[in-house]
Amino acid sequence: MSLFLDKLVFKTKGSITRETLIKMAVRIALVIIGSTGISYLHIMSTLETQTQRQLEKYIVERGHRESSIFLLTKENHAVMEQELKRRLDEFGDRDPQAEFERLFVRSPDQVIRNQPQSFDRSRQPSVFIGKDITITPEIRRRVLTFYDLVTTYGPAWRSRFQNTYINAPENLVVMYWPEVPWAENATADLYIPKEEYFWIADKQHNPDRETVCTGLYYDKVARDWTVSCETPIDIKGQQIATVGHDIVLNELLDRTLRDRLPGTYNIIFRSDGRLIAHPDKGDEIKQKHGKLDILTSGDAHLVRIFQLVKDLKPGQVVVENTQDNEYLAIAKLDGPNWYFVTVFPKSILASLAFANAEFIFILGLISLLIEVTVLCFVLRQQVAAPLNNLIVATNQITAGDFNIQLDTSRQDELGQLAHSFNVMAGEVYAREARLKQAQSALEATDKLKDEFLANTSHELRTPLNGIIGIAESLVDGATGKLPPTTISNLMMIATSGRRLAALVNDILDFSKLRHQTIELQLKPVALREIVEVVLTLNQLLIGKKHLQLINAIPDDLPTVSADENRLQQILYNLIGNAIKFTDSGRVQVSAKLEGDGKIAVTVADSGIGIPEDKLERIFESFEQADGSTARIYGGTGLGLAISKKLVELHGGEIRVNSAIDEGSEFTFTLPVSQISDVSGEGVLVSSRKYQSLASPVLESLLSEADLAQSASNNNESIKEQWAIADGRAYKILIVDDEPVNRQVLVNHLSLYNYEISEAASGIEALTLLEDGLKPDLILLDVMMPRMTGYEVTRKIRETKQANELPIILLTARNQVSHLVVGLEAGANDYLTKPIAKEELLARIKTLCSQAAIFRENARLYLDLQASEARERDRVLQIEQSLQQLQQAQLQLVQSEKMASIGQLVAGVAHEINNPLGFITGNLSHAERFIQDLISLLALYQQQYSQPTPEIIAQIQAIDLPYLLADLPDLISSLKTGTDRICEISNSLRIFSRADTSTKVAFQLHEGIDSTLMILKHRLKANNRRPMIEVIKDYGDLPPVNCYPGQLNQVFLNLLGNAIDALDESIQGQPYEALRAIPKQIIIRTELSQDEQWVRVYIKDNGLGMTEEVKQKIFDHLFTTKPVGKGTGLGLSISYQIVVEKHGGKLLCMSSPGKGAEFVIEIPV
Structure with missing residues (x-):
């Protein structure tokens, strides 16, 4: 409803008219919901009453329908009982022995069965009289009576019943079952009184002498679910017979499961709890051979249904199962003492009631929407439209558009509000104009400041590069050996230059962070290894202090996602400050994994601490603990401010805990990397790359004298190592428009056995290359007139690969975007001015060595290609020879196979011929001999027409007529087969003849x-x-x-x-x-x-x-x-x-x- 009002009428969610309409709609909706609930309960009650009446009617009709077959059984049995007693009375005491012997005969197993010659199963019943029965006139009278009755009624009832039979307690039965030769297949040890279909009707189990039914069973002979219905026949208090039908229940069971009310299901069970039919337990009933007991089935729901049926009151046919929320409609089937139950879930009624209530509810909602819509459009014209115009005007003014006037013609409160708004808009417009003028002036000043910083940093780096480079080259002996005092002074000049360069870098970083122009190059970084590098490089800061640097980061700590260069900058600032302000004790770096997917890194020291009133401002720009600290320890106050900005740029945070004279703890967080860990080796290599980053920070913390002594010692060590490691004079081309910069590079490189060539512009450098100069490496300045270093690089890469001729770009700008442009142009590496001599020499040596290896690999590759071409020619010749040999070999193998097969076939054909000749010759004699025997048998039958019973039995056993008719055909088939074998043998000999x-x-x-x-x-x-x-x-x-x-x-x-x-x-x-x-x-x-x-x-x-x-x-x-x-x-x-x-x-x-x-x- 709220969304509807927002879209159709009101633009502001907090409007009075909108809120009023919503409250009205909510109250009306509550009334509709209450009415719908009452309607649901009323409909549910009505449906329950109607359903019970319909279920009563349905179950009574269904019970009569399913009982019909059993009622018919009772009627049939009553007819047969009456007729049996009448016929026995007619027999009197007469002994029908002749008729008995004409119809029945004792079989070899001593059981009396039908005469085989006269028995027709389709019209006559089968008879089984146990082998141990003594045949008396009474037995003969009863058997013949049974036989006549079953012969009369069995075929007549065949359409409804599978069979009709009468058995007697003496172990005899007469049954009409035309499809099944049951009497012939029954064994002599069959004892009928022990079978359920007999004893279920005796006086012990059926004292009321009514028609009773067996349990459900699967008839393996007929392959049907069956029940046997039996009626005992007594004469003078003695049971003389039992009349029975086997009723096939397939149709009844199928109808029970399929013919049901929508949403319900039917079940059948006996009064003793044996389950007859259930839609979900058919397989279980079959596994238990129809003897599945409800009480032991483990189905609690089924047990409750059985108990409710057993507790049913007289005359009651529908009962409610409150525990399972359902109705049970119950009918007792006449005859088998079975219960037919229809289970009607009340959820059916609930769904119907819900559907009707839902209709009422929807109808009410439609009425509500119509009413609210009409009211909305009325309010829209009178209240919402003027208010929306005011809101639009407000938004326009907020956006800076003051060219708007509201309609003030109305005399009510809204008209007064519009007039006040127009006055306010004029005042705001005047103030906005004054603010814009002030802002424009401020932006111009800020732009001039940024341009001044960028240009000044670039212009400062070039002379700084000259100052530092010339001083270092003089120290290295570029103009000869100098006195120690002069060397010390020159090193102080170089150190001061580097400190000035570090200050320029800090100011530039601060400016970039403030304007958010720094881009991080994120990747997985191993904290322990990078901290180890930073601590090692910070050893110089300790000097004579009794200070211990501790790396307490666990080995199994996950990697962090960080810019490795900027992370080192953060660590250098924090660790450098800790060393600066700690005279003795320890500086420890630790880290731990926090629960929010981040790692907290802590730099702790035992130094002088920070006053509590300074903790809040320690991360502000140009902030120191106090003025005296700044004078004692030095620094610009930008280190912690830059570190804080860099940490936040990584998505982390930095905090500090400190106490005076106890030390400080700086903790910052970094996100855990989602990429697999990097190796420690990779981190160390990368840290060497950024080792130059440490120099400005270290130099800003050390005194000039310490740095001068350290640098002097370091220069001597590098010079000695280089002289040992490099025995070949590489050719270096220096390209720079500044003579001072070229001289710095010449001074550095001339001391290390390099051949130097110079060019004052990119065009001159390209001319030298075209004239035949072949340098091993080019040092190329970026900012040159007429042709930049990027353009020179692209031109060179048109003819020379990066591995063939390395190029190092020299630039005073260290923005990532500038470096990326240079690398994309084809440069191998870059150095930022002012250039660190050690880094320059190391990169030159590495790239020259790689180029030399590339050239040697190229030469070896050409030699390898020539050698491979020669080897391919040889292999081709060998393959051709091998193919010819394989072809010859396959042909020889095929020829040998065919020859061997021919010999085998010829041998087999020869071996077959001899026995084949014997068979062919003997078959002609056998045919004549058999014909003689057949003639003899025919003559014997004419002369002896009355053979003995033993001969008759043997003739029947071997089926002599069939044998006499089939034996000549058999001999003829044998002759045809041998002729065929002769043809095949002859063909094989012809086909396999040896060449x-x-x-x-x-x-x-x-x-x-x-x-x-x-x-x-x-x-x-x-x-x-x-x-x-x-x-x-x-x-x-x-x-x-x-x-x-x-x-x-x-x-x-x-x-x-x-x-x-x-x-x-x-x-x-x-x-x-x-x-x-x-x-x-x-x-x-x-x-x-x-x-x-x-x-x-x-x-x-x-x-x-x-x-x-x-x-x-x-x-x-x-x-x-x-x-x-x-x-x-x-x-x-x-x-x-x-x-x-x-x-x-x-x-x-x-x-x-x-x-x-x-x-x-x-x-x-």
Whole structure:
């Protein structure tokens, strides 16, 4: 509602009209919600009453429906009971022995069953009389009565009942079940009185002598869920029979689970708690063979339903299960003593009631929206619109637009407010104009100050570079050996210059931080290693103090995300201050991981401490502890201010704890890096890169005398190390428009065995390079007239790579953006003025060494390429020779394989011939002998028409009529099979005949036929295609002088390839389509007109070949078949056999989609 009012009417959330409308809407909404709740309760109550009445009606009708089959069972049993007693009375004492023996006979297992000759299961019931029963006239009368009754009623009731039967306590049963030969399959040890379907109806289990039902069971014979219903028949107080039906419950169970009210489900169980049907427990019932007891099932919900049903009051059919929030509609099925229960969840009613209440609620909300909308538009015109105009005017004035006047024509409060606003806007406009003038003047002054700082820093660094460089080179002996006093004074000049350069750097950093122009280069940094470097470099500050520097940072501390250069600057400031203000004791650096994903670094000392009233201002610019401290210890008061800004730029914070004469603790936080840790080695290398950063800080803290002595000692050490390490004179080109700067560099480098060349501009440097100067390294100033150092670098990189000719840029500006431009132009490194001599020498040596290694690698690479070219030629020759050897080897192996197979096949064919001859000869005699025996048996049957029972039993056991009819066919099949084996054996001998050293006369048709015989199994139909048809069109050919075995191999290769091509062409085609257009192989032979050549044509109607494939098919090892299905040797060997061995021709004609045809030409 609030959002609606904001968008349609009011622009300000705090308006009076808006708040009034919202309160009204909320009160009306509460009334709607209350009405909706009452409606829901009323609808729910009404639905519950209606549902109970409907459930009562539904369950009564459903109970009658599901009881119908059981009521019909009772009626059937009553009819049979009455008829059975009547017929037994009609028998009287007569003994129907003849009729009994005509219908029934004792089987070999001593059980009496139906006579096999006259028994028709489809119309007559099966009889089972136990082997131990003594057959008396009473038994015969009862059995015949049972038999007649079941014969009469069984087929009539077949449509509703699976079977109909009558059993007796003497262990006999008469059953009509036409589909199942149960009596024939029943074993002799079957004892019916022990079966549930009998004893459930005896007097012990059924004292009321009513129709009773067994439990649910799965009939393995009929494969159905079944229940047996039994009715006992007593005469004179004695049970003489039990009438029964097996009722298939599949339909009832399926109807119970599927035919249900929407949202409900049905279950059936017996009065003793055995579960019959349940939608979620069908598998469990089946596993327990229909004997799943509710009370032991572990289902608490089901147990509660059973208890409510058992506690049901007479006449009650619907009961509420309050614990599970549901209704139970209950019907007791007549006959089996089962309960049919419909479970109706009350959530169905709740959803219906909720839907109606929801409609009422939505209708109320729509009315509310209409009412609020009308009221909104009225208020909008009278109140909201003038107020919105006032708000818009206010925003315009806030944005600086004073060209606006509100309508003051109204005489009410809003008109007076508009007049007051117009007066106020004029006053604000006048003040704004005066402020703009003052701000413009201030911005101009600030811009002049920034430009002055930037230009002054650049201009100061150039002369500072000259002062420091000239002084250091004189100390190093550029003009000869100097007296010690002169050297000391020169070192003081150099030190003072460096302190002045450090002060310039601090002022520039402060200016950048204030204007937020510093960009951090964040990466993972290991704190322990970088602190170790800073502490090592700060050892010079200790001097003669009894002071211990301690690195207490844990080894396993995670890396921080920081700019390594700026982090060192922070540490140098904090540690330098701690050493400065501590005469004895310790300076300790520690760190720990905090809970907010940050690491807290603490620099603690045991120094003089900071007064409490100064702690709040210690991080302000140009702030010292007090005036006397500034005079005693020196400093500008910018170090801590810069450190604080840098820490905050990293996303951290810095704080201090201190006490007078006890020491101070400075703690700053840095974020933990989300990238994997960096190695300590990487940190140390990087720290060497930024070692120059330490010099200004250290020099600002040390006295001139200490620095002069330290620098003098350091110079001698470096000079000595350089003289030992460098034995080669590298050529250095110095390019700078300032003679002083060039002289500084010449003085530094001339002492270390370098050959120096100079250029006063970028154009002169490029001219020297074009004239043939080949320096090993270029020192290049950035700010030069006509052509900057960046432009010179780009020009040089057009012909020289960075590894080939290193370039170090010299610049007075240390902004990251300037350095990035230089590196992108192609520079290898950069140095910031004033230049530190040690850093200059170290970088020159490193880059010159790298360039020399690059040149040596290039030379070795060219030598390696030439050597590799020679080796590739040799390898190519070896590969060609190896390929030829492999080709010869494969051909030899193939030939040996074919020869071995031929010998094996010939041997097998020879060995088959002998036993095959025996079988063929003996089959003809066996056929005659069997015919004689059949004639003899026929004569015997004519002469002896009444055989003994033993002979009859044996004739039935061996099925003599079938044997006499089938035995001649069996002998005929054996003769057909042996003839087939003879044909195969003959073909194998023809195909595998061994070749001699000379050609022999051979009929090609025999070779082709024998090959087809061998491949016949591949031509047969299978589940993917019909049989491949082979069409033979043989001409009149004379015998050909040839090598038969080799030609047979050619036929085998070509015909096998044709079959493969046809199998490949049927992919994805339906079987019926292949039957309509059969796959064929056409074999045609002919003699040429001059009778000098014999031609054999082998053609298929497969996919054919492309021109590219056709050009390669006779190549060695070429194949189009998948890996493992072809070697690429078949056609290559066939070509050699036909062309080289026989002086003939082997041709291929094919095009895509039109099959392929191979033509063999052999000279006669």
